Amino acid sequence: MWCLSFSITPSSQWVVTLSILEHSPPTWIDSRLIIEEPSPLPAPATPVPPSLIDAPIPEQPSSTARNKPNKKRNKPKPAISLRLKSGNYQLTPLVSHSPNRGEIEVALEDTMMGPSLQYE
Numbered sequence: 001m002w003c004l005s006f007s008i009t010p011s012s013q014w015v016v017t018l019s020i021l022e023h024s025p026p027t028w029i030d031s032r033l034i035i036e037e038p039s040p041l042p043a044p045a046t047p048v049p050p051s052l053i054d055a056p057i058p059e060q061p062s063s064t065a066r067n068k069p070n071k072k073r074n075k076p077k078p079a080i081s082l083r084l085k086s087g088n089y090q091l092t093p094l095v096s097h098s099p100n101r102g103e104i105e106v107a108l109e110d111t112m113m114g115p116s117l118q119y120e
Contacts, residue, residue, distance in 0.1 A: 001020070001021040001023075001024055002018060002019070002020060002021065002024075003017075003018070003019045003020075003021055004016065004017070004018050004033070005017050005019075013107050013108075013109060014107070014108040014109070014114070014117070015105050015106060015107050015108065016033060016082055016084075016105070016106050016108065017103050017104065017105045017106075018033075018084050018091075018103060018104045019091070019093075019094060019102055019103035019104075020091045020092065020093055020094075020102065020103075021093060022093045022094075023093070024093055026090035026091065026092045026093075027086075027090055027091055028086050028089075028090050028091070029084060029085065029086045029091055029104065030083075030084075030085045030086070031083075031084045031085070032081055032082065032083050032084070033081070033082045033084055034079050034080070034081050034082075035079060035080040035081075035082075035117065036076075036079045036080075037076045037077045037079075077113065077116065078112075078113050079113070080108070080111055080113045080114050080116070080117055081111060081113075082106045082108070082110075082111055082114070083106070084104050084106060085104070086104060091103070091104065
């Protein structure tokens with residue numbers, strides 16, 4: 001079993017830590033954590049008025065707004081990709097008395113898009 005956590009170091013740096021939990025066998029790891037921008041939420045359904053008299057009059061968009069596509073809405077941010085690799089040693093549970101390390105820690109700042117990650 002695994003534990004993946006996001007935390008802040010004493011030097012105010014965001015890091016991702018992957019560790020193997022107690023009672024898990026030692027193992028090598030070479031993986032990639034990919035964090036993509038979430039899909040936009042669907043627009044809420046507008047209630048249907050009981051009659052056309054109560055219906056709001058739709059606004060007419062200006063001709064300049066109609067001709068300009070909204071590029072920001074169509075282009076998602078690039079994904080954040082972090083490599084998690086144990087290298088030449090096996091990952092072992094933290095409670096084990098093994099000389100090998102029990103976790104892998106990667107700074108978000110080590111990637112191009114990592115510093116753009118925000119908690120919402």
